Amino acid sequence: xxxxxxxxxxxxxxxxxxxxxxxxxxxxxxxxxxxxxxxxxxxxxxxxxxxxxxxxxxxxxxxxxxxxxxxxxxxxxxxxxxxxxxxxxxxxxxxxxxxxxxxxxxxxxxxxxxxxxxxxxxxxxxxxxxxxxxxxxxxxxxxxxxxxxxxxxxxxxxxxxxxxxxxxxxxxxxxxxxxxxxxxxxxxxxxxxxxxxxxxxxxxxxxxxxxxxxxxxxxxxxxxxxxxxxxxxxxxxxxxxxxxxxxxxxxxxxxxxxxxxxxxxxxxxxxxxxxxxxxxxxxxxxxxxxxxxxxxxxxxxxxxxxxxxxxxxxxxxxxxxxxxxxxxxxxxxxxxxxxxxx
Numbered sequence: 001x002x003x004x005x006x007x008x009x010x011x012x013x014x015x016x017x018x019x020x021x022x023x024x025x026x027x028x029x030x031x032x033x034x035x036x037x038x039x040x041x042x043x044x045x046x047x048x049x050x051x052x053x054x055x056x057x058x059x060x061x062x063x064x065x066x067x068x069x070x071x072x073x074x075x076x077x078x079x080x081x082x083x084x085x086x087x088x089x090x091x092x093x094x095x096x097x098x099x100x101x102x103x104x105x106x107x108x109x110x111x112x113x114x115x116x117x118x119x120x121x122x123x124x125x126x127x128x129x130x131x132x133x134x135x136x137x138x139x140x141x142x143x144x145x146x147x148x149x150x151x152x153x154x155x156x157x158x159x160x161x162x163x164x165x166x167x168x169x170x171x172x173x174x175x176x177x178x179x180x181x182x183x184x185x186x187x188x189x190x191x192x193x194x195x196x197x198x199x200x201x202x203x204x205x206x207x208x209x210x211x212x213x214x215x216x217x218x219x220x221x222x223x224x225x226x227x228x229x230x231x232x233x234x235x236x237x238x239x240x241x242x243x244x245x246x247x248x249x250x251x252x253x254x255x256x257x258x259x260x261x262x263x264x265x266x267x268x269x270x271x272x273x274x275x276x277x278x279x280x281x282x283x284x285x286x287x288x289x290x291x292x293x294x295x296x297x298x299x300x301x302x303x304x305x306x307x308x309x310x311x312x313x314x315x316x317x318x319x320x321x322x323x324x325x326x327x328x329x330x331x332x333x334x335x336x337x338x339x340x341x342x
Contacts, residue, residue: 012039013133020137025084026074029141030067033105036137037063043129044122055121059130062104062114069101086141089148099149099157105138107180108187109160116168116180124225127176128216131183132209139190139205146198155275158192159282161185166288173227175219178292179212182251185289192282193266196273204262208251211259215247230299245300252293253286 016036023029037060045056077094078084089095100111107115119127142149165185172178186208194201219225222236224244234241250257255264263286270279 021140051121066104073097102138119180124220151195158188161188163285
C-alpha cells in the first residue's frame with residue numbers, strides 16, 4: 001500500500017512538471033506548480049523526524065508565497081493585456097513580480113533563505129529531487145518569458161546569487177547545506193544570462209543537473225552527509241571516492257571538466273555584451289565556490305591510508321546494483337567537452 005502511494009506521488013511530481021513546461025497560459029502553469037508543491041510535501045515529510053516536518057513546513061510556506069505572487073502577476077497581466085498568455089508579459093511591473101515569484105521557487109537571492117534549511121532537513125534523495133527536478137518547471141517558465149524579462153534585474157539577481165552562494169558555502173560542514181549554497185550560486189549563473197541568451201541559461205541548468213545527480217547518489221550509497229564522513233568515504237568504496245572527487249571538481253568549474261563549459265560560454269557572452277565588470281565579479285565569486293569544493297576534494301582524496309585521519313572508518317559496504325545508474329551521468333559529468341576546442 002505504501003509503495004502504491006509513493007508511486008502515485010511520484011507520478012504526480014512528474015506529471016505536474018510536464019504540464020508546467022507545456023503550459024501556454026499562466027493559469028495552467030499556476031495549477032501545475034501548485035500540484036507539484038502538494039505532491040512534494042509528503043516526500044519531504046516522509047522521514048517522520050522533527051527536522052523533516054520543519055523542512056516540509058518551510059517548503060510549503062515559501063512555495064505558497066511564490067504561488068500567490070505568480071497568481072497576482074498573472075491576474076494583473078491578464079487585466080492589463082486581456083490575455084493569460086505567458087509570452088505576453090509586456091508590462092514591466094507584472095514581469096518583475098513574476099520573475100521574483102519564479103526565482104523564489106528555484107531559490108535565488110534575495111529569496112534563497114528556504115533552500116539550505118529544507119535540504120538539511122530532508123533525506124539525500126529528497127534533497128536531490130529538490131535540487132534538480134524541482135527546478136525544471138520554474139526555469140522552463142522563465143525561459144518562455146525571457147523576452148519580456150528586464151536584463152538589469154536578472155543581472156542583479158544573478159550576481160548576488162553567485163556571490164552569496166560562494167560566500168555562505170565556505171562556512172558549511174554539512175554537505176547538504178554546502179550543495180544548497182552551490183545550487184544558489186549555479187542558479188545565479190543561469191539567471192544572469194537569462195535575458196541575454198536564454199538557450200545558454202538552459203544549457204547551464206541541465207549541465208548542473210547532470211553533475212549534481214550522480215553526486216547526491218554517490219553520497220546516498222556511501223552514507224556520506226558531513227565533511228567528516230568524506231574523510232572515511234574510502235572505507236566504503238575507493239572507486240566512489242575517486243568519482244566523487246572528480247564530480248566535485250567538475251561542479252567547481254575546473255577545466256577541462258564538464259562544469260567549466262557553461263561558465264566559459266557565459267563569460268564569453270557577458271564580455272561580448274560589454275558587461276566585463278559583471279563578468280569579472282562573478283568570476284571572482286566562483287573562486288569562493290572553488291574554495292569549499294577544493295576543501296571537500298582534499299578531505300576525500302588526501303586523507304586516505306596511509307595518511308592520518310582521526311575519524312572512525314566505516315564498515316566496508318558492498319556496492320549494490322544501484323550504483324550502475326551512476327555510470328551514464330557520472331561519465332558525462334567528468335570528461336572534457338568538444339566545444340572547448342577552439
